[in-house]
Amino acid sequence: MSGRGQVEFKDIVKLHGEFAALKGVNFEIKPGEFFALLGPSGSGKSTTLRILAGLDAPTGGRVYIDGKDVTSVDARDRDIAMVFQSYALYPHMTVAENIAFPLEMSDLPKSEIEPAVKEAARKVKIDHLLDRKPGQLSGGQQQRCALARAIVRKARLFLLDEPLSNLDAKLRLETRAELKKLQRSLGVTAVYVTHDQEEAMTLADRMAVFMAGEIQQVGTPAEVFAKPNSIDIAGFIGNPPMNLVPARYANGSVVIAGHALTTTVQFAGERDVIAGIRPGALRFAIDGLKAKVDLIEDLGDTAVLDVDCAGTPMRVRVNHDDLPREGDTITLTARPQDIHLFDPETRKRL
Amino acid sequence: MNAKRIRFLALLAISLVFLFAWAFPVFWSVLNSLKTDRDALAYPPKLFFSPTLEAYRDVLFGSGSILPNLISSMIISVGTTIVTMLMAVPAAYALARLRFRAKKFAGFYVLATQMLPPVGIIIPYFLVLRNIGWIDTYQGIILIYLSFSLPFAIWLLVSYFEDIPFEMEEAAYLDGASRMRTLWRIIIPQVRGGIAVTVVFVFLNAWNEFLFAVVLSGNTVRPVTVAMFNFVSVEQTLWAKLAAVSVLAMLPVVVLGVVAQKHIVKGLTVGAVKGGGRR
Numbered sequence: 038m039s040g041r042g043q044v045e046f047k048d049i050v051k052l053h054g055e056f057a058a059l060k061g062v063n064f065e066i067k068p069g070e071f072f073a074l075l076g077p078s079g080s081g082k083s084t085t086l087r088i089l090a091g092l093d094a095p096t097g098g099r100v101y102i103d104g105k106d107v108t109s110v111d112a113r114d115r116d117i118a119m120v121f122q123s124y125a126l127y128p129h130m131t132v133a134e135n136i137a138f139p140l141e142m143s144d145l146p147k148s149e150i151e152p153a154v155k156e157a158a159r160k161v162k163i164d165h166l167l168d169r170k171p172g173q174l175s176g177g178q179q180q181r182c183a184l185a186r187a188i189v190r191k192a193r194l195f196l197l198d199e200p201l202s203n204l205d206a207k208l209r210l211e212t213r214a215e216l217k218k219l220q221r222s223l224g225v226t227a228v229y230v231t232h233d234q235e236e237a238m239t240l241a242d243r244m245a246v247f248m249a250g251e252i253q254q255v256g257t258p259a260e261v262f263a264k265p266n267s268i269d270i271a272g273f274i275g276n277p278p279m280n281l282v283p284a285r286y287a288n289g290s291v292v293i294a295g296h297a298l299t300t301t302v303q304f305a306g307e308r309d310v311i312a313g314i315r316p317g318a319l320r321f322a323i324d325g326l327k328a329k330v331d332l333i334e335d336l337g338d339t340a341v342l343d344v345d346c347a348g349t350p351m352r353v354r355v356n357h358d359d360l361p362r363e364g365d366t367i368t369l370t371a372r373p374q375d376i377h378l379f380d381p382e383t384r385k386r387l
Numbered sequence: 388m389n390a391k392r393i394r395f396l397a398l399l400a401i402s403l404v405f406l407f408a409w410a411f412p413v414f415w416s417v418l419n420s421l422k423t424d425r426d427a428l429a430y431p432p433k434l435f436f437s438p439t440l441e442a443y444r445d446v447l448f449g450s451g452s453i454l455p456n457l458i459s460s461m462i463i464s465v466g467t468t469i470v471t472m473l474m475a476v477p478a479a480y481a482l483a484r485l486r487f488r489a490k491k492f493a494g495f496y497v498l499a500t501q502m503l504p505p506v507g508i509i510i511p512y513f514l515v516l517r518n519i520g521w522i523d524t525y526q527g528i529i530l531i532y533l534s535f536s537l538p539f540a541i542w543l544l545v546s547y548f549e550d551i552p553f554e555m556e557e558a559a560y561l562d563g564a565s566r567m568r569t570l571w572r573i574i575i576p577q578v579r580g581g582i583a584v585t586v587v588f589v590f591l592n593a594w595n596e597f598l599f600a601v602v603l604s605g606n607t608v609r610p611v612t613v614a615m616f617n618f619v620s621v622e623q624t625l626w627a628k629l630a631a632v633s634v635l636a637m638l639p640v641v642v643l644g645v646v647a648q649k650h651i652v653k654g655l656t657v658g659a660v661k662g663g664g665r666r
Binding site: 090091092111112113117118119121122123125127128129138139142143186190 | 552554555557558559560561562563564565568572573576577579
């Protein structure tokens with residue numbers, strides 16, 4: 038199966054009347070990759086997936102799958118399987134009939150359909166539910182049925198549109214891990230749409246972060262987390278999100294709320310910047326930023342402090358062992374490599 | 388608790404009143420159809436009499452048998468229903484799904500035909516049918532019935548199609564199904580209830596129709612609603628026979644209602660609660 042499912046988007050534009058849902062999107066997905074399209078709602082990630090599936094036509098640009106231009110190829114001729122957010126199971130058919138449907142449509146003989154259906158159902162652990170109707174299944178089982186219907190055909194691309202969003206929190210975590218294992222064992226290229234950055238971080242080999250109809254960054258989750266290339270991504274990735282505070286840069290150090298912190302970023306001159314520090318990168322120090330603890334959110338093993346740094350609100354993640362009390366004044370610092378600088382005008386990384 | 392009980396009794400009383408109002412003519416017809424003509428005319432009406440099937444024997448196998456008329460009615464109703472459904476299902480699907488320029492107007496005009504008083508168009512219809520030589524023919528009556536049943540059926544079916552999430556169809560396309568196959572395998576089975584309801588209504592309307600039938604039919608094609616009047620003349624009304632014909636005319640309707648009951652109840656609720664269908 039390797040070598041199948043390579044995707045390339047070239048300058049894809051999608052207009053809905055005056056509104057530009059996609060403003061020129063470019064990216065490439067390698068065969069066998071688990072690729073996430075991440076972004077807030079309305080950022081264009083679902084539109085991108087629909088264009089890839091062939092359910093929507095782009096206003097401009099080309100889509101290539103395995104090197105072939107498929108921009109005007111019909112959805113059903115693209116050899117793509119998809120799991121919808123609503124699962125879109127056929128309610129009048131049994132689980133077995135649902136899974137068999139794509140094979141029937143490709144006119145496979147019955148003798149081959151049955152074992153394939155059983156095999157797919159076994160992989161997602163619903164082989165004991167084959168005679169049920171979707172209405173008789175729990176949410177998690179319905180989701181598995183939708184997965185089985187998608188994997189049974191061994192399509193070259195496997196699209197998932199927020200497949201976990203209808204599950205409860207516990208089931209979501211379990212299914213997330215299983216989904217990753219399933220994708221690895223099948224070796225299939227998967228494209229995964231989500232607004233949940235944690236899902237994208239844990240599942241994806243690489244991801245594209247969408248903001249307002251544009252891709253702002255493509256990279257591995259670790260890269261995007263370590264080096265977000267815009268203020269928007271910095272504020273979107275990570276939980277709690279990165280502290281973004283106005284600061285003044287001069288000669289390798291930034292002044293935040295009256296206190297200078299050293300950074301690894303080097304450029305000539307002096308200027309206003311937005312400094313970004315992750316809540317987990319802030320640590321207690323003898324000398325540093327003075328901050329008053331407003332609120333403590335205790336998470337058990339860690340805690341998140343809402344602090345006030347001379348009028349600038351910030352959040353700090355600390356170990357449960359060294360909790361201050363609400364109202365205490367603490368002193369904070371961060372390592373030079375943990376301080377990100379952004380241009381307040383262009384909002385890009387410096 | 389007491390208030391609940393009173394409420395229940397009040398509802399029961401109201402229901403009984405309505406039930407009586409509805410059931411009394413049926414009851415009267417059944418009763419009279421089992422009487423002799425003489426008993427039927429008795430005053431005060433006889434509740435106790437020796438029942439006889441004489442009236443039925445007469446209207447079915449006597450000289451003025453209405454059997455051909457029942458068959459006529461059946462051909463007209465079944466024909467109207469089949470042709471209506473063959474056209475209404477794809478039309479309703481298209482109205483529910485496709486985006487085209489005149490969609491709003493198309494929807495309105497479909498409904499507008501339901502607002503015309505039938506009496507106003509009966510003469511033009513008569514003239515048209517006469518000009519093409521279709522008076523007193525099955526195709527003529529069915530064609531005229533279509534002009535009412537088709538818009539009605541489309542209007543009824545559209546909401547059922549709209550209730551099916553569009554993602555379902557997209558899933559089918561991605562699974563490799565063509566549009567026709569999607570309609571046939573995925574969509575139609577899910578609007579079965581709606582189709583059953585529509586079939587019943589279209590059939591009933593055609594079966595019960597009188598006004599057009601009386602003008603546009605003749606000696607060859609004479610549905611039972613028209614033929615029934617053979618038993619009403621200037622000199623006398625043959626009540627027992629008239630009642631027997633009424634009961635016979637009711638039978639197919641009752642049978643259809645019972646057969647389709649499950650679908651109708653389910654269908655009516657799904658159609659009524661918009662978006663309340665299965666997701």
